[in-house]
Amino acid sequence: MIEAGIMLKWINDPVLFAEENFGITLDEWQKEGLIAISNNQRVAFKASKGVGKTALLAMACWWFMVTRFDSKVVATSISYDNLKDGLWSEMAKFMNMSKLIQSQFEWTHTRIYLKEKPETWFMSARTWPKGASSEQQANTLAGLHADNIMFVLDESGGIPSSVMAAAEAALANDTHSGTDAKLIQAGNPTHLSGPLYEASTRDRNMWKVIEISSDPENPKRSSRVSIEWANQQIQKYGRDNPWVLVNVFGEFPPSSSNVLLGYEEVRAAMNRKVDGDSYINSQKRLGVDVARFGSDSSVIFPRQGLMAFQPVVMRGARTNEIASRILQAKSKWESEVEYIDGTGGFGSGVVDSLIQKGQTPQEIHFSSKPDDPRYFNKRAEMWFRMAEWIKRGGCLPYNEQLLAELTAPDYYFKGSKLILEDKDLIKEKIGSSPDLSDALALTFADVEMTTGLGELGVLNRTHIEKSSWDYDPLDPKRF
Numbered sequence: 447m448i449e450a451g452i453m454l455k456w457i458n459d460p461v462l463f464a465e466e467n468f469g470i471t472l473d474e475w476q477k478e479g480l481i482a483i484s485n486n487q488r489v490a491f492k493a494s495k496g497v498g499k500t501a502l503l504a505m506a507c508w509w510f511m512v513t514r515f516d517s518k519v520v521a522t523s524i525s526y527d528n529l530k531d532g533l534w535s536e537m538a539k540f541m542n543m544s545k546l547i548q549s550q551f552e553w554t555h556t557r558i559y560l561k562e563k564p565e566t567w568f569m570s571a572r573t574w575p576k577g578a579s580s581e582q583q584a585n586t587l588a589g590l591h592a593d594n595i596m597f598v599l600d601e602s603g604g605i606p607s608s609v610m611a612a613a614e615a616a617l618a619n620d621t622h623s624g625t626d627a628k629l630i631q632a633g634n635p636t637h638l639s640g641p642l643y644e645a646s647t648r649d650r651n652m653w654k655v656i657e658i659s660s661d662p663e664n665p666k667r668s669s670r671v672s673i674e675w676a677n678q679q680i681q682k683y684g685r686d687n688p689w690v691l692v693n694v695f696g697e698f699p700p701s702s703s704n705v706l707l708g709y710e711e712v713r714a715a716m717n718r719k720v721d722g723d724s725y726i727n728s729q730k731r732l733g734v735d736v737a738r739f740g741s742d743s744s745v746i747f748p749r750q751g752l753m754a755f756q757p758v759v760m761r762g763a764r765t766n767e768i769a770s771r772i773l774q775a776k777s778k779w780e781s782e783v784e785y786i787d788g789t790g791g792f793g794s795g796v797v798d799s800l801i802q803k804g805q806t807p808q809e810i811h812f813s814s815k816p817d818d819p820r821y822f823n824k825r826a827e828m829w830f831r832m833a834e835w836i837k838r839g840g841c842l843p844y845n846e847q848l849l850a851e852l853t854a855p856d857y858y859f860k861g862s863k864l865i866l867e868d869k870d871l872i873k874e875k876i877g878s879s880p881d882l883s884d885a886l887a888l889t890f891a892d893v894e895m896t897t898g899l900g901e902l903g904v905l906n907r908t909h910i911e912k913s914s915w916d917y918d919p920l921d922p923k924r925f
Contacts, residue, residue, distance in 0.1 A: 494696035603633035636859030725751030733888030765795030
């Protein structure tokens with residue numbers, strides 16, 4: 447059993463507890479955070495990426511369990527894997543750094559408990575199943591009561607508000623002397639809703655909010671994040687970039703920024719004129735979105751550098767027909783690479799048909815891993831590349847359906863990565879599948895490259911592609 451004198455020594459001094467048990471030097475913000483947990487009932491940590499917030503939560507959990515009689519700590523996160531690999535792993539790490547804790551507590555994969563009182567003195571890991579309803583999510587933390595209880599929500603930027611509501615109910619126990627109930631949360635400011643956002647905005651008067659930044663210009667920045675890395679992100683993407691705001695500055699993105707492309711931006715790209723010399727040396731690409739369902743269309747979208755040309759739209763076409771149309775375009779327009787959507791296997795027949803004809807199409811899966819770690823998947827990466835291309839001078843063909851598709855999707859954060867709104871939700875918004883925009887996005891599957899056709903091919907085509915701004919390279923009348 448833990449001696450009462452030891453408990454009293456640290457009961458109001460978590461900084462001393464951490465230093466003496468773990469033998470570490472704390473960051474200034476960690477000291478501030480531990481003191482805040484000691485002095486406040488509700489504490490929220492709004493942090494940039496990689497500052498060590500999960501380690502601080504682990505130190506706070508051990509302090510609470512060691513210094514409170516019959517204490518109960520309940521921890522959750524956005525997923526089981528996140529909790530297991532994050533906070534629960536940190537709990538084990540710090541336990542191995544303290545002889546006192548090792549002698550008194552037992553660690554398992556879902557529960558940590560005092561060896562002499564396993565039923566009443568413990569920390570429990572709780573999560574909810576994928577696809578759980580709001581009621582099921584709330585039940586994750588429901589039904590727990592104790593004189594000394596602490597709820598810990600890690601990565602709370604993405605946790606549903608219903609989970610926090612259940613934890614709030616337990617604070618009612620802290621009504622008389624000798625009891626202590628605390629509610630601690632920490633996360634990256636990725637969502638404009640949920641527990642962390644509410645604590646930082648609407649309910650800020652109820653919470654002690656600790657803000658941790660990696661901004662090189664902030665004198666209180668976390669030293670755990672490389673200042674070189676932070677400067678690189680700012681220089682590469684800009685201080686106003688949503689990813690930089692969240693991951694470097696620890697700030698919420700502006701509420702208006704979740705729309706990827708605005709109406710005026712797309713309309714300007716459709717009215718824009720670019721000189722042929724600005725794109726003639728760029729690689730010629732075809733993006734091919736193959737229809738998933740009968741009401742959807744298969745689209746072949748040609749793009750060369752800053753110029754996107756009129757797309758070919760095919761309804762009810764079979765895979766061999768689509769492949770033949772691609773071969774036509776490749777033969778007459780001399781496209782150099784063809785990106786075909788293989789998501790769900792719908793484009794695999796087209797890819798196989800082209801391979802059988804000696805071609806080398808690139809099969810792209812929207813859910814695959816992106817090249818840029820800022821993005822959650824390949825789909826988000828391609829759409830963001832396309833949006834940046836439009837904003838920096840890309841020229842689009844005039845098409846009202848394309849305008850509706852490009853301005854429909856929102857984006858948000860999943861963990862610390864950017865993700866695009868689900869395709870089915872976009873379809874609900876505009877009443878049709880975003881086939882045109884997905885086909886154009888596929889032309890951004892790789893970074894921009896110069897043409898590989900050589901100087902002679904460029905010279906032979908220049909007069910054609912500079913002759914008309916509504917030039918359609920895939921017009922079947924040309925074939």
